[in-house]
Each structure stands twice: as C-alpha cells, then as structure tokens.
Amino acid sequence: MNDTATRTVPDASAATGAVVDAPVGPARWLLLIHQVPPKPDYLRVKVRRRLDRLGAVALKNSVYVLPQRDDTLEHFQWLAREIAGEGGEASVCEAAFVEGVRDEDLAAAFRAARDAEYAEIAAAADALDAAGALARLERRMADATALDYFAAPGRATAADRLRAAADRLREGAAVGPDASTSGTWGGGGVLRGRTWVTREGVFVDRIASAWLIRRFIDPDATFRFVPARGYRPAAGELRFDMFEAEYTHEGDRCTFETLLARFDLDDPALVRLGEIVHDIDLGDAKFGRDEAAGLAALLNGVALSHVDDHDRLAHGGALFESLYQHFRSVAGNTSTSGNPPTGSPTAGSPTAAPPPPRRDAV
Numbered sequence: 001m002n003d004t005a006t007r008t009v010p011d012a013s014a015a016t017g018a019v020v021d022a023p024v025g026p027a028r029w030l031l032l033i034h035q036v037p038p039k040p041d042y043l044r045v046k047v048r049r050r051l052d053r054l055g056a057v058a059l060k061n062s063v064y065v066l067p068q069r070d071d072t073l074e075h076f077q078w079l080a081r082e083i084a085g086e087g088g089e090a091s092v093c094e095a096a097f098v099e100g101v102r103d104e105d106l107a108a109a110f111r112a113a114r115d116a117e118y119a120e121i122a123a124a125a126d127a128l129d130a131a132g133a134l135a136r137l138e139r140r141m142a143d144a145t146a147l148d149y150f151a152a153p154g155r156a157t158a159a160d161r162l163r164a165a166a167d168r169l170r171e172g173a174a175v176g177p178d179a180s181t182s183g184t185w186g187g188g189g190v191l192r193g194r195t196w197v198t199r200e201g202v203f204v205d206r207i208a209s210a211w212l213i214r215r216f217i218d219p220d221a222t223f224r225f226v227p228a229r230g231y232r233p234a235a236g237e238l239r240f241d242m243f244e245a246e247y248t249h250e251g252d253r254c255t256f257e258t259l260l261a262r263f264d265l266d267d268p269a270l271v272r273l274g275e276i277v278h279d280i281d282l283g284d285a286k287f288g289r290d291e292a293a294g295l296a297a298l299l300n301g302v303a304l305s306h307v308d309d310h311d312r313l314a315h316g317g318a319l320f321e322s323l324y325q326h327f328r329s330v331a332g333n334t335s336t337s338g339n340p341p342t343g344s345p346t347a348g349s350p351t352a353a354p355p356p357p358r359r360d361a362v
Contacts, residue, residue, distance in 0.1 A: 028103060032056065032064045032076045034083050034090035043086050049288070050079055055147030057109045065106060067149045068094060111152040117144045118154030125161035134169055135266035138162060142268045146330075166266075193220040197239045200225040202309045204299055205281040206241045207316035208256045208273070213240070215321070216270075217263055225309045254281045269327035273320065295319065 032051075036043050054075050056064040066072040073092070080090035097103065121141055128134050141162055148155055196213055198206050202225065214221045228242070239245035241255040250258045256277040260270055275287035280296045302315045 028068055029095045029097070029106065030066045030068050030072055030076055031059070031093045031095050032066075032080060032090060033093065034062055034064075034080065034088060036083060036088040037086070040086070043083075043088070047079070047083060050082075053143075054079075055110070055113065055149065057106065057113065059101070065095075067110070069149075107150045110150045114144060114148045114150075114152035115154035118152060118158040121158040122154070122161040125158070125165040128165040128169065134162075134165060135260065135268070135271045137165075138266060139268040139271045191218045191238075193222075194218055195224055195234075195237045196221050197224045197226055197231070197233065197237050197242070198245075199228050199242045200309055202312050202316075203303055204296070205255050205277055207299065207302075207312060208277045208320055209240050209247070209259055210313050211317040211320040212256060212259055212265075212270070214317075216265055217259065223310070223313065252282070252284075252286070254278045256281075267328075269324050272327045273324055276323075291323070295323065 034047070036047055051058075051064050054066065054072070056066050058064055066076060076092045080092050083090040097106075117140075121137060121144065124133075124137055128137065141158060144158075145155065196210070196218070198210070202210065210221075210223055224237070233239060238247070240247040240259070242248060245255075247258055247262065248255050250261075253261070254274070254277055257274045259265070260274050272289075276289045276292050276295055279285055279287055279289050279292040280299075285292075298319055299316055302312055302319070306312050306315060
C-alpha cells in the first residue's frame with residue numbers, strides 16, 4: 001500500500017469541473033473496519049475486549065483506529081484474521097484524515113484514555129496494603145504504559161504513586177514468627193537447600209511452582225515426589241500443591257500465585273506467568289490469557305514425552321524460563337523489587353540462567 005493517501009478535489013483550471021488526485025501527506029493511522037456476525041454471541045464481546053487491550057480508539061461502532069506502527073499493524077491484522085475466521089468481515093487500512101477528524105484530536109483521545117487509567121492506578125496505589133496487590137497493580141501499570149502511544153501526562157503521577165506504595169509496603173513489612181512457612185527470605189538463608197515435596201506425576205501448577213522455587217526462592221532446593229495418599233511429611237520438608245501443604249491453593253489462587261504472594265515476588269513478568277498458570281490449572285479463564293492454550297499444549301507434550309518427574313521439571317522449567325524472559329523483554333523490565341537469596345541467579349536478570357537440572361531426592 002502506498003505511503004501517501006489521496007483525496008479527490010476539483011481541478012480549478014479545468015472548465016469541465018474534472019477532478020484530480022491531490023496528495024494529503026503520509027498516512028499516520030491504521031483503521032480496523034469490521035462487522036461481526038450476530039452469532040456466536042461471545043464474538044462481539046471478545047472483539048471489543050481485544051480492541052480495549054490494544055488501546056484502540058473508536059471512530060464509529062465498527063471502525064477503530066491505532067497509530068501506524070509495525071506492532072499495531074500486526075495486532076490489527078491478527079484481529080482481522082480472527083474476525084474473518086469466525087464468519088465476520090474485517091479490513092485494515094492506512095489512513096490520513098482530510099476533514100472531520102484532526103490528528104491532534106485523535107492523539108488527545110488516546111491520551112485521555114490512558115490518563116483515565118493512570119488516575120485509577122494512582123488511586124489504587126494510595127490504598128494498597130498488600131504486596132500481592134502491588135504486583136497486580138504494577139502489571140496493570142506496565143500494560144497501560146505499553147499502550148501509551150502519545151505520552152499521556154498522567155503516567156508520571158501514577159508511577160510516583162506506585163513507587164511510594166512500594167516504599168510504604170517495604171517499610172511496613174515484618175518477618176513472621178515461623179520463617180519456614182512465612183515466605184520471607186530470612187536474611188540468613190532460611191529457605192536454602194530445603195526439601196520440597198509434591199505429588200508425583202507433576203503437571204502444570206507443580207512444574208511451574210518447582211521452577212519458581214528453584215529460580216527465585218531456594219536455588220539449592222531438592223524435590224521429592226510422593227503418592228497423593230499415604231505420605232507422612234518428614235521434619236523440615238516443605239510441601240507444595242498438595243493436601244495440607246505449606247504452599248498450595250489459597251482462595252481462588254493456584255499454588256504458583258500463592259508462592260508469588262507469600263514470598264513477595266512482584267516482578268510483573270512473574271505475575272503474568274501466574275495468570276497463565278491460573279487459567280490452565282483452574283480452567284476458569286479468569287485472566288483470559290491468550291498464551292494459556294499454547295503453553296498447555298506444550299506442557300501436555302512434555303508430560304506425554306517424559307514419565308519421570310525430574311525430567312518433566314527440567315523440560316517444563318525450560319518453557320517457563322523462556323516465557324519469563326519473553327515477558328521481561330516485552331515490558332522492558334530490568335530489575336525486580338524482590339531480593340533473591342544469596343547465590344541465586346539475580347531475580348529477573350535477563351541474562352541469568354536457571355540452575356542446571358539435577359536428580360533430586362526420590
């Protein structure tokens with residue numbers, strides 16, 4: 001497609017009133033023009049939610065706009081393909097507006113949308129009282145920033161409020177009386193070299209949790225796999241994702257999410273991983289993560305290819321490490337507010353590799 005849009009104007013030199021094409025400048029915008037079928041009912045809601053997650057602004061009910069960039073073009077192209085695959089119609093166009101809509105007005109609409117979200121984030125930050133809520137809010141801030149195409153002024157205020165909330169929570173944090181289950185680093189490395197026990201036949205949540213434990217919580221951890229029934233915990237063992245475990249499902253959280261909250265792991269990339277694990281493990285689509293189906297298929301392949309639980313941790317853990325690095329690169333994150341135990345890979349370091357897999361206690 002040409003980089004220059006055209007408009008039709010009268011040719012003043014032509015007595016016949018013929019028209020010629022006059023350039024109006026390079027296209028600056030992308031338009032998604034679509035029509036969805038009346039059935040299935042969920043499609044219209046799904047498309048609207050996807051457009052919201054892309055930060056698109058509505059020109060009309062079926063016409064949405066994004067600034068012209070390589071990534072926004074790809075987003076619109078994928079969405080158009082999905083709409084067509086469901087029986088709808090969709091076109092993606094480059095556009096330069098001539099009349100009716102000014103570039104300045106569109107840019108202001110994008111800023112207003114982000115400023116409204118930044119105001120909500122700032123207000124929520126002022127009311128924060130838990131590290132888990134901070135992690136979720138930081139993830140929301142990262143998502144909002146990724147959609148801030150025109151540098152909305154509210155970003156700085158929201159960022160300042162988040163930093164203040166993080167400082168407030170850090171200053172008010174207290175170490176619980178039972179360091180073995182409180183999830184604190186313990187200063188002296190309380191959770192180093194512990195034996196972590198879970199049910200045999202590890203799959204989604206247990207593979208993810210084991211990766212998280214060795215990567216960020218206890219780099220010298222060993223893992224023991226036991227039957228679901230008949231196991232009696234030995235002194236000093238820590239159980240996860242099993243009945244009466246120290247770390248398992250709490251409320252509507254999967255074990256991975258419980259570990260994030262209990263150990264104050266607030267890296268937005270880890271929070272995103274937790275949402276994917278939640279959607280796969282609980283099957284409730286609470287977060288609607290698009291990556292869930294693909295990761296579930298890969299983990300199913302790991303389980304089918306490897307009967308041994310240690311092998312499943314090694315191969316499944318590599319998947320989680322790769323996805324974690326991907327989310328960090330997308331967010332442009334280079335640090336984490338958590339403090340890893342001495343000797344562990346730097347938490348969140350984009351070049352840090354997970355500890356090499358080894359055979360643990362059986």
